[in-house]
Amino acid sequence: MRAALALEDGTVYFGTGFGTAGESWGEVVFNTGMTGYQEVLTDPSYCGQIVVMTYPLIGNYGINDADFEARRSFVRGFVVREACSAPSNWRAKWDLATYLREQGVIGLAGIDTRALTRRLREHGTMRGVLSTVDLDAASLVEKARRSPPLTGQALVDAVATREPYVVPGNGYRVVLFDFGAKENIIRCLNRRGCTVVVVPPRTTAAQALSYEPDGIMLSNGPGDPVDVFYAAETVRELIGRVPVFGICLGHQILGLAFGGRTYKLKFGHRGVNHPVKDVVTGRVYITSHNHGFAVDAASLPQEVYVSHVNLNDGTVEGMRHRHLPVFSVQYHPEASPGTNDAEYLFDEFMAMMQRERR
Known part of the structure; x- marks a missing residue:
């Protein structure tokens, strides 16, 4: 099965299709992880994007039944240099092509992913069209140019829960705002004994507080944080009422709630080995990332300080309120895929809830 990927700048890559047949469009991004493709495929933050490994x-x-981060894959396409058709692992239940076919995801193999990645690094992420049914270069490029940008799409609504549900524990009660939450956020809280109340993204502050939470967790998710303006308004009402911990999109939403601004990165951070420095302790952590937007440090109020920075480009990786129990990080302390260097932040959240309960 022949397939092609066209970018809005007129570049077209021809290769072999695998997974499902058809046509899809999205923002083309790259991930530098050597492993963890299953978690990438099932990370809701990739909704609206064609992912290049x-x-x-x-x-x-292969693909196993234990490492999913969501109920299904939300990627718009999956591009690789070589797709292994004969996986070897005792946990494997499916090969990659079979899983993509079952999920309705178009795959493209056999192209120079190094050249594609370099183009995205030099020119920034672009809209693209991936197709097995239209192999006409001019037609595909025109489709890519007509496709909508990532901003303005209701991607959070497409991936988040529609109804609240409870994952029971025997300790603190945490309300998790689901903007596209990865399952490992819930697992990390559960391992620490927390009862997790997962609520839809449009839950109001009053509704969240009605669960009598010891803490509020703001999850990761897809898209532009300004498209989730309603969540920033809700979080603004919660600040100072209960401890708050934000991750990735949750971090950006918290930045907006503080009155700050966000902006789009040229090609984003997507991988499992990004060095992040804790500016208070000076310690450096190797962290997992998946985001295309960042918080503007200069826009934050004086009562909020930048706690972590990215050593590759100096962007904001964490922030804390100077007086209130509120903090967030841009990277993924729950990892999956990636290192668990930063999982200690969940312990800090636990300690924060303990202090506030006294």
Whole structure:
């Protein structure tokens, strides 16, 4: 099955299609992880995006039934140099092509992903069209140019829960705002004994407080944070009422709630080995990332300080309120995929809830 990927700048890559047949459009981004493709495929933050894996061989350990981060895959397409058709791992239940076919995801293999990644780094992320049914270069480029940008799409509504549900524990009660939450956020809280009340993204502050939470968690999710303006208004009402911990999109929403601004990065951070420095302790952590937007440090009020910075480009990776129990990080302390260097932040959240309960 022949397939092609066209970018809005007129570049077209021809290769072999796998997974499902058809046509899809989205923002084309790259991920530098050597492993963790299953978690990438099921990370709701990739909704609206065609993901390019920079590591040349993907699928060699298959897909298992234990490492999903969501109920299904939300990616718009999956691009690799070589897709392994004969995985070898005792946990593997499906090969990559079978899983993509079951999920309705178009795959593209056999292209120079190094060249594609370099183009995205030099020119920034672009809209693209991935197709197995239209192989006409001019037609595909025109479709890419006509496709809508990532901003303005209701991506959070597409991935988040529609109804509240409870994951029971025997400790503190945490209300998790689901903007596209990865399952490992819930697992990390559960391991610490927390009862997790997962609520839809448009839950009001009054509704959240009605659960009598010890803490509020703001999850990761897809898209532009300004498209989730309603959440920033809700979080603004919650600040100072109960401890708040934000991750990724939740971090950006918190920045907006503080009165700050966000902006789009040229090509984003997507990988599992980004160095982040804690500016208070000076310690450096290797962290997992998946985001295309960042908080503007200069826009934050004086009562909020930048707690972590990215050592690759100096962008904001964390912030804390100077007086209130509120903090957030841009990266993923729950990892999956990635290192667990930063999972200690969940322990800090637990300690914060303990102090506030006294």
